[in-house]
Amino acid sequence: MSRLVSAVSLVFLALLLVLPLLMIDGLILSVGDVSYDSFVGCLVFLLCFYLTSLFVSIIFDGAMRAFGGLFKRPVSNVLFAVVNFWVSLSVLLWMDLYVKSITISLATKIVLVSVHTVLFYLIHRSGDSTAKASEVTESLDPVVKEALRLLENEDPVTCVETLCLRFPDRPKKDIIRIVHRLHSN
Structure with a gap:
C-alpha cells in the first residue's frame, strides 16, 4: 500500500512540475498553426516531447558541463542555451516526422522551442546565482579562508590533512569537499 501511495505522490508531483509548461505550450499550440486529431493525443505528444527532450538533454548537458569549464560563466550559459535550443528543436522535428496525428508548422515549433530554451536558460542561470550565493556565504567560513591560504603553497592532500588537524x-568529508572545489577553481 505504501508503494502505491508513494507512486501516486510521485506522479502527482511530476504533474505539478509539468503542468505550467503544459499550459504554456497549450497556449502556444492554440494560437499557432497546429492541427491534431484529439486533444488527448496532443497532450501525449507534448509529454513524449518533454520526456524525449529531457533524456537527450541530460546527455548533452553532461557534455556541456564538461566543456563549460573551458569558458567563462556568461559564455557557458549562452552556449548551454544554444545547444539546448538545437537539441529541443531536433527532438521536436524528429517526433513530428513519426507522429502523423499532429501537424505543427515550423514557426510554431520554433516559438515552442524558444520558450523552452528561455525557461531552461533562466532555470540554469538561477542555479548559478544560487551557487554564487552559497559561495559568498561559504567564503566567510574560516576553513575556506585557511584552505585558500594553504593551497597557494601545498598540494590538496596536505591541505586536507592540515585542515583536519586545525579544525x-x-x-573530514566537508573539508575534502571544500578543498576539492577550491582546487578545481
Whole structure:
C-alpha cells in the first residue's frame, strides 16, 4: 500500500512540475498553426516531447558541463542555451516526422522551442546565482579562508590533512569537499 501511495505522490508531483509548461505550450499550440486529431493525443505528444527532450538533454548537458569549464560563466550559459535550443528543436522535428496525428508548422515549433530554451536558460542561470550565493556565504567560513591560504603553497592532500588537524570539529568529508572545489577553481 505504501508503494502505491508513494507512486501516486510521485506522479502527482511530476504533474505539478509539468503542468505550467503544459499550459504554456497549450497556449502556444492554440494560437499557432497546429492541427491534431484529439486533444488527448496532443497532450501525449507534448509529454513524449518533454520526456524525449529531457533524456537527450541530460546527455548533452553532461557534455556541456564538461566543456563549460573551458569558458567563462556568461559564455557557458549562452552556449548551454544554444545547444539546448538545437537539441529541443531536433527532438521536436524528429517526433513530428513519426507522429502523423499532429501537424505543427515550423514557426510554431520554433516559438515552442524558444520558450523552452528561455525557461531552461533562466532555470540554469538561477542555479548559478544560487551557487554564487552559497559561495559568498561559504567564503566567510574560516576553513575556506585557511584552505585558500594553504593551497597557494601545498598540494590538496596536505591541505586536507592540515585542515583536519586545525579544525577537528569539522567532518573530514566537508573539508575534502571544500578543498576539492577550491582546487578545481
